[in-house]
Amino acid sequence: MPKRPPSPGRVRAARQSARVTVASAAGFYSALYALDRPVVAVYALFAPIALGILSPIPGGGRDRARTVLFVLPVAVALTALGTALAVTTASAVAGMLVIGFAVSFTSAYGPAAAGTVPGLLLFYVLACFPPYAPDTLPQRLGGLLAGGVLLVLCELLLLPAPPVQPYRARIAAALDLASASALASAQGHRHAPERARRLREAGLALRLSQAPPASRPTGAGRTDRGLAQAGAATRRVLDQLARTAERPDSAAAADPPSEALLRGVAAGCAATAGALRGARAVPGPEALEEMVADFVAVRGRPSGTGPDADTKASRRLLERRSDLLVTAASALTVQAAVAVAIGGRRDSAGLPPEQFWYAEPSAARLLALRLTGNLTLRSVLFQNAVRTALGLGAARLVAGALELSHGFWVLLAVLTLGRTTAGATWSTVRSAAVGTLVGALAAGVLIFEAGGTVEVYAAVLVPAMFVAFSVGPIAGPAWAQGLFTLVVSAAFSQLAPADWQLAETRLLDVLAGCTIGLVCGVLAWPAGAHAEVRRGVAGVLRAAAPLVQVTVSAVVRASGTSGDARPRHGTAEEALRLTRHRLRIAEGAYAQYRTEGGRDPVDSGPDWHLALNCASHTVVGAHWLPRQAYGPAPPEAVRWARESAARLATAMDGAAAFPPGGVPATPVPLPHEVFSAAPAPVLPALVDVDTWLRTLAAELTAIGGSGPEEPPPPVRDGGARPATAHDPAARTGG
Incomplete structure (x- = not known):
């Protein structure tokens, strides 16, 4: 029976593990045994791990190498700042809160920035935990730069990841x-x-x-x-x-x-x-x-040259x-x-x-708009940054107050095991605790059997790193924490004499970090993006409801109406701006919701993606439908258009509560007698409005409901002008 080829994910993990292992081992062994610089060795070891394993930097080999080079100056600054703020527990905790939030919030800039956040935070964490040793800063920076450069070379030369199709x-x-x-x-x-x-x-x-x-x-x-x-x-x-x-x-x-x-x-x-x-x-x-x-x-006009008597x-x-x-x-x-x-x-x-x-706007202005647009309690990116900062700050306070000898592991556990929901955090913490316990036992056995023989630890480190970095990302947190415990035990046992209590300390510190992460997950937005996606979608549907009526009134105008019919002024402009803003916030919440653990891709309840498409379709129609001057419409046509738009707006507002069974949206179809009696110049406008409203009604009806849960409170506006929505399955416009 032929063997099944390994999955692409396992191949990618193995190749990345090889690159990080070579970079970490080369820097660690050279600094420790050739230069006799333990501090340099520590940072040369952790720099490739931070930017190669802990940071899921996307892209091919060249892209990853470019990103690593770009963030190295930031890593240097964070290391220097962490070293300086470690002078007291109070300054360290304050710095952890500010730096933790600021660095985490930069994930709003895109996938490359988001991928480097964990690694950059690790540099600050590594430098900020006790003891306070500013005299070692040159050695720390030297090890960091050496490890970063070695990782860049490995990304480019050692089994480089293939380029990604743009x-x-x-x-x-x-x-x-x-x-x-x-x-x-x-x-x-x-x-x-x-x-x-x-x-x-x-x-x-x-x-x-x-x-x-x-x-x-x-x-x-x-x-x-x-x-x-x-x-x-x-x-x-x-x-x-x-x-x-x-x-x-x-x-x-x-x-x-x-x-x-x-x-x-x-x-x-x-x-x-x-x-x-x-x-x-x-x-x-x-x-x-x-x-x-x-x-x-x-x-x-009718097609062809003959009379078009068939209505x-x-x-x-x-x-x-x-x-x-x-x-x-x-x-x-x-x-x-x-x-x-x-x-x-x-x-x-x-x-x-x-x-x-x-x-x-300039590039700087666009970057500022992205940040200020997410600087609100309704933004999931803001919530994640606050949760991370609180967890790291609490971990640093515990490490400093209790004078933990290896408090770094407490902070690292908070950084790597925290999730966006309390349920996902508990599941991860539970697996990580079991894995750490098994890894600590294995490390204790290794230390007990090897005694003070440093050569044993040196021989174990490289294969342990390769297995940990290739299996951990695929097998889950239990394997990752267990194998990583073995790695750090083998590494630190070469830096100073060690006994079995090193593994015990690692276990206790990880459990402390797990507890802090779990508490933060329970207290800070425990539902993750679920509550925000419901609130955000409800807000954008409520904002889009009056926009429908404004748009239809601009397209189908009564006799005597003059001026620019496009919805760009007064109430119409505000409705359009507010809908665009809430749509962007709702899209961010939905994106986070779909990345959280435990989400069933075919779960019951409202179709959030379709609701976002419906809102986007409304915005696009408001852009395009009123662009042409069709002339005044007869009273019966105006009456039909406003009645149909009002019914749809009412249905859209009702759909925002997501009642059981959803909301059947049934706009009034364009009556045959209204179409027959309308003058020819107005007929295209009536057909456009009829098509748009019927499509929106079909989308609203298909959204569905979510049971007896109470509807969320109204969303307050706040933030800068958002970016345009992406991926709306709209029928009208661009």
């Missing part, structure tokens, strides 16, 4: 498929279920959860924001083309205006794909925008053209977002500027 390459491949599909539709091959299936699969591949962490455009800068928006808009292009290919009536008669716009969409997608690959200059959206404007000017056929034609306009708007958004992300543009041409607000 997210822009995924977008380019998806745009090629969209271009081919749009061109096929323009040539008359519209009904194609197999092509629709491929389009939907390509759209799913653009979800950020499907991309490696290193390639996810989740940073605060202009490039990442633009690529995230381009990916989301590309997915909408694919989904909209798929819906067109799935409809049996796609085989309708030829429509020259639609075919011309489809060719424009195909050309725009192809040109943008080439720019993302670096094969051509980045195109602007002006050409496609001009084609969209020409299409809008004629889309209310039903006229309505179906308008619905198909409305769907095509949505596709073109999404393609426009892709081009504009790519032009900002990699083309350096600082404006959005004739597109809604609110969608590309990140184009004008």
Whole structure:
């Protein structure tokens, strides 16, 4: 029977273990035995462990090496600061609170920054625990830099991790498929279920959860924001083309205006794909925008030259053209977002500027906005930073007050075992305690049998490190803590004479750290992101409800209404701003919720992701629907539009409470008599509004409920203007 090949995760862990083991052993043995510098040896040992194992830095070998080099100066500063603040327990605890929060909160900048947080905190922790020894700072920094440089060399030369496919390459491949599909539709091959299936699969591949962490455009800068928006808009292009290919009536008669716009969409997608690959200059959206404007000017006219007396056929034609306009708007958004992300543009041409607000601010301003936008009790990133700071501060206070000889292990246990929920923390602590007990027993046996023979510890250290760093990340906290206990026992036994009490001290310190971490998990937001995702989604749905009514009123206007109908002023502008802000906070809470341990990916209750998509769809519709001046509508059309929008807003507000069974949202469909009596210039607006409201209603109905739990309190606004939402499965706009 052939052996099953090892999983990719195990292969990656083994290779990373080899790199970290070589870097740590080379620095440790050289400093200890060749230079006789124990302090240098300690930092040379822990620097690769901190940045290679404890820090899940994403990316390939070059990316990881670049990140390590970038954070080394920060690690030096934290080590120096920790060494200085260790003078008293009070200063050390105060520094632990401030540094713990500040460093943890930098995870808001993106996956690379978030990956380095545990390692950077370890440098501060290692330097800040007793004894106070400022005279050893040069040796500490020398060992840190030596270990960091050795890790960089190993990342580059020793079994380097393969490069990660950039997210822009995924977008380019998806745009090629969209271009081919749009061109096929323009040539008359519209009904194609197999092509629709491929389009939907390509759209799913653009979800950020499907991309490696290193390639996810989740940073605060202009490039990442633009690529995230381009990916989301590309997915909408694919989904909209798929819906067109799935409809049996796609085989309708030829429509020259639609075919011309489809060719424009195909050309725009192809040109943008080439720019993302670096094969051509980045195109602007002006050409496609001009084609969209020409299409809008004629889309209310019947196709062909003969009279169009069939009202039903006229309505179906308008619905198909409305769907095509949505596709073109999404393609426009892709081009504009790519032009900002990699083309350096600082404006959005004739597109809604609110969608590309990140184009004008400087990089420093964007970074500041990301931080201030999360500087609220409703932000899960803020909660995690506070929880980490409190845990480390309490651990340092205990280590200093009780004068623990190895208080470092207390802080390390808090740093590595803390989780975002009390339940996950308890599960991790329980496993870690068992693993540490077994590891302490094994270490005690090793020390007892080896006695004072340093050569035994030196021989055991390297294989122990390799096994611990390759098995621990895969097998879980019990194995990780048990094997790591053996590693530190073998290492510290070479630094000073040791007996079996070293293993006992390690066990007691880890248990103390586990207890502190568990207490912090119970007292500080014990539910993790569950409560916040419920609160955040409820808040964004409540904010989106009035936005629906404002948008519909701007599109379908009564006689005598004048001025700019776009929702950019007064109450409309505030509703749009508030909805965007709450949507960003809710997305952050949902992302954290899906990374917490114990979450069933098919758990019962509300469909949070669909609720976020519904809110995003509302925002996108508010951007795009009111852009055209359709003229005044007859009273019956205005009455229908406002009544239907009011019913949907009421349903959206009710859905925010997540009642058992959900909320059946049923907007009033566009009556045939209203459509027949409306003047031709207004018909496209009525069809757009009807399509938008029906889609929102379907999403609201599918969200579902969550049982008798009380609804969360209203969310208070606070924070800076957020980034645009990514990955909304919206039907309207870009």
